[in-house]
Amino acid sequence: MLRLAPALIIALLVLPVGAGLMMVLLPAFGYLPTLGGHGASLAPWQMLFAQPGLGRSVMVSFASGLVSTAVALVIVVLFLAASRGTWLDRGMRRLVSPLLAIPHAAIAFGFAFLIAPSGLVARLISPSLTGWERPLDMLIINDPWGFSLMAGLVLKEVPFLLLMSLAALPQLAPEKRLMLARSLGYSPTIGWLKTVLPSLYPLIRLPVYAVIAYATSVVDMALILGPKLPPTLSVSILGWFNDPDISQRFMASAAAVLQLGVTVAALLCWWLLEQLIRSLTRYWLINGSRQRGEIILRLVGRSALLFSSITALAALVGLGLFSLAGFWRFPEVLPQMLTLDHWQRSGPMLATPLINTALIGLVSTVLATALVLATLENEHRQHIQPKRALWLLYLPLLVPQIAFLFGLIVAAESLGIRPQLGLVISGHLLFVLPYVYLSLAETYRQLDPRWLKVARSLGVSRSSAFWRVRLPLLLAPLLTAFAVGLAVSIGQYLPTQLLGAGRVTTVTTEAVALASGSNRRLIGVWALVQAGLPLIGFMLALGLPRLLGTHRRDLAT
Amino acid sequence: MTASFCAPLRLEQVSIALAGRELLVVDATISSGEVLTVMGPSGSGKSTLLAYIAGFLDREFTASGGVWLGERNLLSLPAEQRNIGLLFQDPLLFPHLSVGGNLRFGLPRHQKDKRQQVTQALEQVGLAGFESRDPATLSGGQQSRVALMRLLLSKPRTVLLDEPFSKLDTALRQEMRTLVFSQLREAGLPTLLVTHDHEDANAAGGPVIELG
Structure with missing residues (x-):
């Protein structure tokens, strides 16, 4: 057994x-006997490429996958490099699993409530800083280039990549490497980046690829935060598949194949970036520079992850506030009454x-x-x-x-x-x-x-x-x-x-x-x-x- | 004490190799109540010898030769049926069980008065009343004594010791040596000890094989 x-x-x-x-x-090539497709044809593809806004959909899907993953990875790596042994490190280790457990949709909703024109952030700074007496008429969430979608994705990807890194780190004995580097005169953050990261990255490569694949094709988060006209490719596909007009199914299948292609292209692009960064940093690793950039890297490393985690938690608080809110006039920070x-x-x-x-x-x-x-x-x-x-x-x-x-x-x-x-x-x-x-x-x-x-x-x-x-x-x-x-x-x-x-x-x-x-x-x-x-x-x-x-x-x- | 209990442990031209390179060859008979000491530096394969006898040999090693306990061919049995007691450097008391639970874990299943046996065993090593204690709250020496009694309660027919004293401090080490060897001798068990400490061999008082 x-x-x-x-x-x-x-x-x-x-x-x-x-x-x-x-x-x-x-x-995707016209064959599905149950729906009356018997031969091979390119008609589904012709129909797909005639869809308005397809290019934009593909671009947003492709870019949101790469950009959100890159940002999340940089945040996690710099945090690990800059925060070893600090209170921040210990606190984040406890917080990372619960943060990871919050579903994408909940984070997306909470984040939308934070950054929307009538959201919590706008209320906090209005009218004192902005002078706004009424919510700004502007697309902050559902913005056409998917920036709010990317930001939402980063919030979810950071805890995932952090957890994967924390799980992989012990087998690298990072303390010993760091001790050695520091005895040779390297400052801690630079020492970590030069001695631990090159061995850590291969261990988290598959999780990183999974993040890219997920981010290029996410549906629930894109429905909430993503652009509307046109939406991301994945959301468009969902619409076509659910269309009562059966003939749309063939085009939707072609689009699903295209989605696979977009994801593969994003992965390939990432792989090329990996090679580029590897050859660009080959000299940096051994150039003997021991201190330069330490302060700024340490600052960014500690604050970026703190910021993204606080944002995720604040998103939850926002959800709670809205679920209890009675009448709530803009720009009041808190509802007039709770119910x-x-x-x-x-x-x-x-x-x-x-x-x-x-x-x-x-x-x-x-x-x-x-x-x-x-x-x-x-x-x-x-x-x-x-x-x-x-x-x-x-x-x-x-x-x-x-x-x-x-x-x-x-x-x-x-x-x-x-x-x-x-x-x-x-x-x-x-x-x-x-x-x-x-x-x-x-x-x-x-x-x-x-x-x-x-x-x-x-x-x-x-x-x-x-x-x-x-x-x-x-x-x-x-x-x-x-x-x-x-x-x-x-x-x-x-x-x-x-x-x-x-x-x-x-x-x-x-x-x-x-x-x-x-x-x-x-x-x-x-x-x-x-x-x-x-x-x-x-x-x-x-x-x-x-x-x-x-x-x-x-x-x- | 029955005769089968005291059957000798016989190692018949036992040889162990790693990647084609022979590490050791041992041919010996250990009679009831006797302690055979195998000495050698680390990497000489002495712990691998124990693993072979007990049934836990790593796949990367190849081994040949017979291991007999009286008339029983141990190599044909799964590890849990060989009736071999093991003591390691660490006492390895199960952290999810109490001290009493650890001792009961070793007791054969269908036995009367298990409770009494556990109580007696603890009294024997000066730990009366420790049944419900968490093993983590015991000192190193106390843990070692519980581990020894767990082994004896499981009624082994032979015992293998893998540097069992090396992690104890000097004063405790002498005390544990005396305790372990006297208990094993009293039980009439053929015992194989591997160590790199000559004083262990002296305290064991039996024949010595030097490797490496």
């Missing part, structure tokens, strides 16, 4: 993505989406955790070196969701599987599985093997040593991985919306659906619920070990 686990995981990740891409590629009305009115409507969210999240995370544990235990027992197939785990994260999910539905329908709860759960599994694996694998492998040797020398079988020794020792990381899985599932918009054919509602699909309306109070309620659920998961993950009576000192983490 156990030996099948790795093959099962690979199949679970590769087959749906492959089938989905296939069923998008075929209709629970919006919460009370939303209460009954929250029930079904909440139950669906919990059900989908729990089932997909339990399945994913079981599969990951089976794979890791098999790897341990067979002494397999894990490296080779690792990039396959990233496949669902590297292929844009919008490019294969529609094909996946077509593939499922041709097998007689209708969109429903089960399909949504298996769709979530695609994205939950990689994250659970990534957050658990390293601690699993690093558990001192002597624990298990002692157990077995005491007459305990392999499988019973797994249950009685390994799992209890790994309880804390296991629960964290579980919380990560839950958070990933809760935040999924597109898989839920598409694989459930709009009939399976979760707090995320309901919250995003409110984006087209303008009821900020209602949005505040739903986005806050959406943000709160994963946080509850993380608090349980931290609190459960203590509640379960494992009050032993050496287990505390």
Whole structure:
């Protein structure tokens, strides 16, 4: 049984993505018998290229992916270089997981409430600094070049890249490198950039690529913050696929293939940038400059990440404020009165989406955790070196969701599987599985093997040593991985919306659906619920070990 | 004490190689209550010898030769059925279990008066009343004593010691040596000790094989 686990995981990740891409590629060239497409033709492409604003859509998707990733990476790298051992470093380590757990849609809504012309920032500085007595008539969110979308993406990408870096750092022994560099006269930040970063980057390259792929094709955030006419490519595709006019499906498929192309192009462009930066910095690394730029890098490194984290937290506060606001005149900083009305009115409507969210999240995370544990235990027992197939785990994260999910539905329908709860759960599994694996694998492998040797020398079988020794020792990381899985599932918009054919509602699909309306109070309620659920998961993950009576000192983490 | 309990541990032309290079060859019989000491610098393969006997050999090593406990061919058994007790440098008390829980973990499953056995074992090493303590709150010496009793309660038929005293401070080291060797001798267990400390070998009082 156990030996099948790795093959099962690979199949679970590769087959749906492959089938989905296939069923998008075929209709893109006119072949989809169920819709009356029998021959190969370029008509879908001609139709696509005749769409107004397509070029702008492609440009915004391409640019927002590259720019947001570059900004987020610079913020994270400079922070790590400049803040080692400071209070900021310790504080951020605690804050990074909860920040990462906040879903994209909630961050996007909260950020929109901050920067909108009548948002919190404008209220704070008006009319004292600006003289505005009424909200400015100007597109700050949904700006045509996607700047607010990029900023929103940065807020979400920073905690992700930070967590990935923090996980990779210990194996590089950064303290020793830094000590050596400083003994040679390098100032700390420069020393870190010259001795640690060159080894760190290869370890976080795949997560960086995943961020680019995600940012070039994101849907929920683009619906909330992105430009409207034309929207990003991914949002346009969603519209075409949902168009009642069936012939649009062929063009939408072509557009999905184009989206894949845009993402690949962005990745390629990033790779070229990597090469360029590597050759440009080759001399800088060894030029012996030890101090220059230290002060400014340290300042930027500490403040940029602090700023982005505070913005994310302020976004949550903004959501809370709007969800409780009664009458609220511009430019008052606080509402004249607070009320629970919006919460009370939303209460009954929250029930079904909440139950669906919990059900989908729990089932997909339990399945994913079981599969990951089976794979890791098999790897341990067979002494397999894990490296080779690792990039396959990233496949669902590297292929844009919008490019294969529609094909996946077509593939499922041709097998007689209708969109429903089960399909949504298996769709979530695609994205939950990689994250659970990534957050658990390293601690699993690093558990001192002597624990298990002692157990077995005491007459305990392999499988019973797994249950009685390994799992209890790994309880804390296991629960964290579980919380990560839950958070990933809760935040999924597109898989839920598409694989459930709009009939399976979760707090995320309901919250995003409110984006087209303008009821900020209602949005505040739903986005806050959406943000709160994963946080509850993380608090349980931290609190459960203590509640379960494992009050032993050496287990505390 | 039954006769099978005291069956000798026989190492038959055991040889261990790494990437085709032979690290060691040992041929020895350890009789009941005797301690054989294998000495050598780090990298000489002495810990690998223990891993081979106990059933945890890393794949990168190749090994040959027989390991017999009386008439039983240990190599044909999975690690947990070899009845081999292990002591490492660290006591390795399970942090998720209490002191008593750790001792019970070693006890064979179907036994009467488990509680009494645990109480007695703790009394024997001067830790009476420690059952419900968190192992992390014990001193290093106390932890080592609990680890020793956990091993003895599991009723091993032979014992392998992997530099078990090297992390203790000097005063404690002498005390633990006396305790461990007297307990093992009393139980009549054939014991294999690997170490690089000559005083360990002297305290063990048995034959010595030097490697490297």
